[in-house]
Amino acid sequence: MLDRIVEKNELLELVDELSRERTIIGPVPREEHYFYEAVKNVRELDLGFNYCVYSPKAFLFPPTETLFRFEAQDGSFGATPVLEDRPQAFVGVHPCDINAIRLLDRAFSRDHADEHYLSRRGATFIIGIDCPKACIEGVFCVDMKSNNAEEGFDIMCYPLEDDGKGQVVYGVMFGTKAGREWILYHQAGRAPSVKDERDFKQYQRQKEQAFPRSIPYDVDTLPDLLERSYDSLLWEATARRCYSCGSCNLSCPTCYCFDVYDELDMTLTSGERKREWDGCQLPGFALVAGDHNFRGKAASRLRHRIYRKGKWVREREGISGCVGCARCDRACTAKISSIEIYNQLAEEV
Amino acid sequence: MKPKIAVFSLTSCEGCSLAILELENQLLDILGAVEIVNFREAMTERDCDIDIGFVDGAVSTPTDVEEIKEMREHCKALVAIGACACQGGINSLKNHQNEDDYRSYVYGDGAKHFPTIKAQPISAFVEVEYELPGCPMVKEEFLALVKAVLSGQQWALPQTSVCVECKKQGNLCLYEKGIICLGPVTLAGCGAICPTFGSKCEGCRGLASDEALQAASINLREQYDIPLENILADLRFYGAYQEKSLP
Numbered sequence: 399m400l401d402r403i404v405e406k407n408e409l410l411e412l413v414d415e416l417s418r419e420r421t422i423i424g425p426v427p428r429e430e431h432y433f434y435e436a437v438k439n440v441r442e443l444d445l446g447f448n449y450c451v452y453s454p455k456a457f458l459f460p461p462t463e464t465l466f467r468f469e470a471q472d473g474s475f476g477a478t479p480v481l482e483d484r485p486q487a488f489v490g491v492h493p494c495d496i497n498a499i500r501l502l503d504r505a506f507s508r509d510h511a512d513e514h515y516l517s518r519r520g521a522t523f524i525i526g527i528d529c530p531k532a533c534i535e536g537v538f539c540v541d542m543k544s545n546n547a548e549e550g551f552d553i554m555c556y557p558l559e560d561d562g563k564g565q566v567v568y569g570v571m572f573g574t575k576a577g578r579e580w581i582l583y584h585q586a587g588r589a590p591s592v593k594d595e596r597d598f599k600q601y602q603r604q605k606e607q608a609f610p611r612s613i614p615y616d617v618d619t620l621p622d623l624l625e626r627s628y629d630s631l632l633w634e635a636t637a638r639r640c641y642s643c644g645s646c647n648l649s650c651p652t653c654y655c656f657d658v659y660d661e662l663d664m665t666l667t668s669g670e671r672k673r674e675w676d677g678c679q680l681p682g683f684a685l686v687a688g689d690h691n692f693r694g695k696a697a698s699r700l701r702h703r704i705y706r707k708g709k710w711v712r713e714r715e716g717i718s719g720c721v722g723c724a725r726c727d728r729a730c731t732a733k734i735s736s737i738e739i740y741n742q743l744a745e746e747v
Numbered sequence: 748m749k750p751k752i753a754v755f756s757l758t759s760c761e762g763c764s765l766a767i768l769e770l771e772n773q774l775l776d777i778l779g780a781v782e783i784v785n786f787r788e789a790m791t792e793r794d795c796d797i798d799i800g801f802v803d804g805a806v807s808t809p810t811d812v813e814e815i816k817e818m819r820e821h822c823k824a825l826v827a828i829g830a831c832a833c834q835g836g837i838n839s840l841k842n843h844q845n846e847d848d849y850r851s852y853v854y855g856d857g858a859k860h861f862p863t864i865k866a867q868p869i870s871a872f873v874e875v876e877y878e879l880p881g882c883p884m885v886k887e888e889f890l891a892l893v894k895a896v897l898s899g900q901q902w903a904l905p906q907t908s909v910c911v912e913c914k915k916q917g918n919l920c921l922y923e924k925g926i927i928c929l930g931p932v933t934l935a936g937c938g939a940i941c942p943t944f945g946s947k948c949e950g951c952r953g954l955a956s957d958e959a960l961q962a963a964s965i966n967l968r969e970q971y972d973i974p975l976e977n978i979l980a981d982l983r984f985y986g987a988y989q990e991k992s993l994p
Contacts, residue, residue: 429919452917461915639969641931641962643955644907648914661891664776666898675915681956682906696958729914731922731931732966 399571400556400598401578404587406445406566409555412586413489413525414440420523423457424489425450434488445490446566448533453495453651453723454488458502458518462674465514465658469668480670481514487523493547494539494721496526498651500550504715505654523576526551527568530560530601531608538737540609542617542722552577558597569598612737615744617718621709623740626747628701636739637697639732640679646703646726646734647677652711652719655683678702704739749782750798750897755818757804757811758838758866762883763829764803770886777890780897797822799896803884805831805838805986807866819873826892827868827875830882830951834986837882838866842989868986877902882951882985885937905935908955909948912939921947927973929981932959950987957994964993 413422422440425432425447432447434454468477491499499519506515526547532540539545547554555568569590572578581587590598615623647653657676662669676683679700684693693699711719720736727735754764770777777783784797800822806815819825830836841849842865850858869875879888888904895902905911909930913920916939921928928947930939934955941948954960967978975993982988 429924431919431923433917433919451919452914456917639962639965641908641910641955641959641966643910643931643959645910645914645920645931648911662894662898662900664773664780664890664894666780666894675911677911680907680911681958696962728923729920731910731920732962733970 400569400590400594401572402570402581402587403558403590403594404555404568404570404581406564406568408586409525409568410440410443410445412580412584413443413487415584416487416523416580420485420487422487422489423454436486440489443489445527446560446564447490449537450495452649452725453498454491455495455498455502455651457486457488458499458522459506459515459654459656459675462672463514464670464672466671467668468660468671471667477671479513481517483517483521485521485523486518487525489525490527491524491551492527492529492533494537494544494723495651496524496547496550496554497544497717497721498723499524500547501652501711501715501717501719501721502654503550504717505711508715523580524551524573526554526573528554528556528605530557530605532610536724536727536737537722538612538724539722541611541613541737541740542718542720544718544721544723545605545609549573553581556598556601558594558601569594569601613740613744620740621712623743623747624705624709627743630743630746632739632742632746633697633701636734637695637700639734640696640700641732642679642681642696642699643731644677644680645729645731646736647679648675649725649729650707651721651723651725652707653677678706700734704736707736708740749780751784751796752781752893753784753797753800753822755800755802755804755814757802757814757832757869758807759804759829759831759836761803763832763879764801766828766883766886767801767889770890773890777893781893799824799826799893801826801828801889802832802869803827803829805835805866806864806869806872807838807841808861808863812864812872815869815872824876824896825869825873826877826879827870828879828884828889830880830953830985831866832869833878833880834953835866835868835989836951836986837984839986839989840983842866843983866986878904880904880934880952881937888936906955907935908959909933909935909937909939909942909952911935912937913942915939916943918942927967927971927978927981929987931955932963932982933987949984950982951985953985953987960988961994967993 421436423436424443426435432450434450464480466477466479506512551573554571557566558569559567655676656673658673660671685691707720827833854861892902912935926947929950930948933948933950934952
């Protein structure tokens with residue numbers, strides 16, 4: 399059920415107004431690709447974008463951030479937390495990335511809640527844009543059941559009519575109270591008609607045909623498949639090509655591992671505790687005291703990543719650890735492909 | 748007493764020594780924490796006692812060999828700074844050329860006055876406690892090392908490749924533009940400065956690992972249609988890899 403019908407120009411006007419209170423982050427064309435960037439003017443945004451090279455994750459969980467500042471003086475020690483909560487809005491997030499944010503929300507909320515992530519997340523308003531078809535070749539979001547987003551957005555915009563020249567009519571669904579209030583307070587658009595609901599059903603039917611499948615089995619059986627593949631020769635055979643550069647991890651919208659370190663000021667009595675992105679494919683990721691590395695070989699690291707994405711995260715969080723955006727596959731200069739691995743394993747066992 | 752720091756140069760452009768001076772905002776703080784000893788005086792004063800000696804440049808002449816041994820004698824800790832000191836750097840390009848040729852085109856008629864040897868990293872002659880690679884060295888890394896040594900903390904180079912820093916910068920991978928970049932095999936720490944400004948990585952910080960080079964060897968043969976000589980030439984440019992063929 400749709401909640402509202404809003405035209406793109408009107409939506410952009412609303413976003414323009416929103417930019418007075420929030421930093422606007424959305425898809426911007428650069429070097430023949432799209433990137434999520436903070437914009438000064440909403441006209442820089444291209445909501446008809448196909449695919450962003452990276453997800454908007456870096457605006458919730460930056461590559462490097464300060465957790466707290468510390469100071470030791472005259473035998474006393476003090477620490478001041480550093481929390482970022484400047485209001486921001488993601489304008490134009492596809493379902494794969496919204497599903498990835500849902501996963502990050504769960505990962506950073508469970509057990510010991512991560513106040514640094516949650517502080518940014520709480521200050522983030524998300525405007526989703528649905529994909530009527532697969533955005534580019536190689537994505538497998540439909541196989542991961544991530545090409546639709548049920549939650550994780552404030553509003554979701556379904557492009558019901560698109561004249562290809564910039565005029566787009568969105569069917570809007572509210573995801574949160576904040577999203578509802580934002581649209582209704584501004585009295586944007588109009589209430590959906592019976593025809594709009596019919597168009598929306600038609601849109602969804604067409605969408606089902608517009609995402610070619612890449613794996614020949616239901617992803618719900620992937621954990622079992624992986625369970626049987628632990629000793630497969632595939633890991634070694636594929637990992638011989640792996641640079642262990644971590645590009646797959648670092649371009650993944652659901653990877654959330656980080657490393658923590660201290661950076662001293664020149665006085666050597668004060669400094670910052672920081673964290674930065676880490677990745678399970680990097681050689682030192684599983685290095686522990688005594689110089690023991692319990693995943694010292696690229697093959698065991700590759701298996702670990704595929705297990706996490708296809709099995710462990712799903713078993714723990716209840717949602718897929720992989721959203722099928724294929725950024726890992728594109729980022730891999732050795733052309734190691736996770737979707738190929740999922741397929742080869744199915745052939746093997 | 749403040750620790751004594753000295754900066755020495757062997758065969759190089761001394762750009763790495765200059766990189767220290769480029770730490771403009773931190774220089775006064777550094778001078779507050781350490782005493783910087785001028786190297787030329789330091790070498791003649793036999794009683795001088797240096798805590799950390801930073802050396803840029805490759806060992807490329809018989810004089811360099813004598814000097815590096817002398818520096819080692821006077822320094823409690825020796826730090827190789829820059830590609831030349833860590834790998835031989837650009838100087839090592841001559842290692843792949845005929846000696847008479849390069850001596851005559853560099854020194855002309857005066858060649859007989861300038862004996863040279865194969866350009867090598869200083870670790871080929873003396874023990875080195877730390878290496879700060881790169882052309883030039885990364886000044887932030889220099890600062891981090893100084894702070895770690897002064898505070899008695901452990902310090903180590905990253906173990907990762909330049910791709911890590913490129914991704915953190917949010918760059919478009921140069922491979923997407925069809926450019927073969929040495930990022931996947933090159934040691935991180937530079938902040939991916941070259942790819943960030945649109946140039947391919949040329950491996951000035953040396954290899955990330957033997958495994959990465961092994962993977963490159965496989966991938967460039969199996970996945971990419973480019974002459975391996977080009978890659979070898981790129982790897983050789985800063986002395987990251989000097990063998991005649993990929994592993």
